[in-house]
Amino acid sequence: MAAPRGGNVEASRSSSKSGEGGWFVTLALGVSLxxxxxxxxxxxxxxxxHRNWLAITHSLPVSKWYYEATSEWTLDYPPFFAWFEYVLSHVAKYCDRDMLKVENLNYASRETILFQRFSVIITDVLFIYAVRQCCKCVTGQKDRCDVLERPGFILAVLLLWNFGLLVVDHIHFQYNGFLSGVMLLSIARLFQKRHLEGAFLFAVLLNFKHIYLYIAPAYGVYLLRSYCITGNNPDGSIRWRSFSILRFISLALIVCLVFAVSYGPFACMGQIPQVLSRLFPFKRGLCHAYWAPNFWALYNVMDKALSVIGVKLQLLDPTSVSAGSMTGGLVQEFQHRVLPSVSPMAALICTFISILPSVFCLWIKQQGPRGFLRCLVLCALSSFMFGWHVHEKAVLLAILPLSMLSVSSAKDAGIYLVLATAGHFSLLPLLFTAPELPIKIFLLMMFTVFSASSLKALYRKEGPLLNWLETLYLYGLVPLEIFCEIAYPLTPWLERLPFIPLLLTSVYCALGVGYAWLRLYIAVFTESAAVKKNQ
Structure with a gap:
């Protein structure tokens, strides 16, 4: 006798879930290997x-953590990350106790290297779990028979095998995967309408690394809009009488309690000013040693070009224009020669103005989790474009969440391809040693080819994702890399002008990152206009 139809459906669903679990485990194990x-x-x-932070938190009392300055690499992350290092140090002592001595500067024994490398790999388990949760948020959209063309599978690869995380964490060395896992898990919880859990996770994240303040406006507005306001007018605008004081208090209590646990011990010791001075060292200058590909890279180059032109036209005193003053690869403060010099307050104002429209759009109309995610990406990208002393690695803060949007909209997929390719390419100079050259080129090529081909297959019925100008720009990265890595080192200019490859990379990638930022804003405004027109 044939089995009931309902039984077949349930069996099919069970088999599908089992299959999805299988490919996800394979992807996770593959990238871990x-x-x-x-x-x-x-x-x-x-x-x-990070070795020095292990030593500081293990060897010194808490009261000295944010005062210790034996090494130039002082502790400058929030308290939760300090406690994270403290926990790791109690495992590290079984590998090599010498790594936990503050005076052992630049210590890198074989045991130390293995411990720190594996600490990044093992803590990435949280990132893997968070990616799985994010994949569940897009499952069911555009289901395909071919697993390789399913949004969930594509998103899993874009996140788990992200080129930026691989080179920054597992070659260059950092803990971005673990922290990104907390961020993605928080986003997934908001998609699942578990608002308090999402708020808690984000508050914890802020106390691990303060760079996530970049995206705090998106969280604050969305939680107020979608959780504290329990009803809306038919047109999506706010109905203030439905504002829940109880929900607002519960939200505020969760955030305040997390910060109290984090900073409370240091407040009791009267060390909050010292901790904040470590977290926000404004004397490091507008740009990092290697310019991040943002607006200030273009601004610096323009000032440099105008200075050279001014000298040629005898409008400026040649002795007042120092050679390589902004391109010497040093972390320092400098004054622009022609254009107005930029202060931390000016950078803060530019950042605030750049994120304001996206936050305003999110507040005015109820847009759901997808609108929140787009606002989050714009906050991250705006802060990257105009922030003070931005590191090039901060572009990952926008690329990772944009991956989720790329598998739900063809327009966002096109923007993702431009931002991810330009942003990841800008990370290549971080790995400047010869043995890593083929590794970084191969990993970038494989990730970029997969991203372009998989997203193109996902949206094959919606036309090309990139126009001819965007395609030409991305292909332009190939001759740029050949020039920077092969051609220029063979020229006699290398000794006189060693910064040229970094300069060209920063400026060219800044054009792509800036273009992606503008396209995201255009998408936000056009969608808002379309929604208003249809109402």
């Missing part, structure tokens, strides 16, 4: 930074 293979590669000064 790759991370293990990258252990012997080059590591940057960030490796010594």
């Amino acid at each position: 790759l991370k293990c293979l990258l252990i012997p590669t080059y590591h940057s000064t960030d490796f010594e930074v």
Whole structure:
């Protein structure tokens, strides 16, 4: 006798879920194996930074953590990350106790390298779990028979195998995967309408790394809009009488309690000013040693070009224009020669103005989790474009959440391809040693090819994702890399002008990142106008 139709449906669903679990586990194990293979590669000064933090938190009392300055790499992350290092240090002592001595500067024994590398790989388990939760948020959209063309599978690859996380965490050395896992899990909880849990996770994240203040406006507005206001007018505008004081208080209590646990011990010791001075060192200058590809990179180049032209036209005193004053690869303050010099307050105002429209759009109309995610990406990207002393690695803060949008909208997929390719390319100079050259090129090519081909297959019925100008720009990265890595080092200019490859990379990638930022804003405004027209 044939089985009931309902039984077949349930069996099919069970088989589908089992299959999805299988490919996800395969992807996770595959990328974990790759991370293990990258252990012997080059590591940057960030490796010594975190080793020193292990030593500080293990060897010194809490009262001295944010005062210790034996090394130039002082503790400058929020308290939760300090406690994270403290916990790791109690495992590290079983590997090599010498790594936990504050005076052992630049210590990198074999045991130390293995411990720190594996600490990043193991803590990435949280990132893997968060990616799984994010994939569930897009499951059911555009279901395809071919697993390789399903949004969930594509998103899993874009996140788990993200080129930026692989090179920054597992070669250069940092803990961005673990922290990104907290962020993605928080986003997933908001998609699942578990608002308090999402707010709690984000508050915890802020106390691990304060760079996530960039996206705090998106969280604040969305939680107030979607959780504290329990009803809306038919046109989507706010009905103030439905504002829930109880929900607002519960939300505020969760956030305040997290901050109290984090900063409470230091407040009791009267150390809050000292902690904040470490977290916000404004004397480091407008740009990092290697310029992030943002607006200030273009601004600096324009000032430099105008200075050279001014000298040629005898409008400026040649002795007052220092060679390489902004391109010497140093972390320092400098004054612009022609254009107005930028202060931390000016950068803050520019950042605030740039994020304001996206936050305003999110507040005015109820847009749901997808609108929140787009606002989050714009907040991250605006802060990257105009923030003070931005690191090039901060572009990942926008690329990772934009991955979720890329599998739900063809327009967002096109923007993602431009931003991810330009943003990831800008990270290549971080790995400047010869053995890592083929590794970084191969990983970037594989990730970019997969991103373009998989998203193109997902939206094959909606036309090309990129126009001819965007395609031409992305292809332009190929000759740029050949020039920077092969051609320029063979020229006699390398000794006189060693900064040229970094300068060209920053400026060219800044054009792509800036273009993606503008396209995201255009998408927000056009969608808002379309919604208003249809009402």
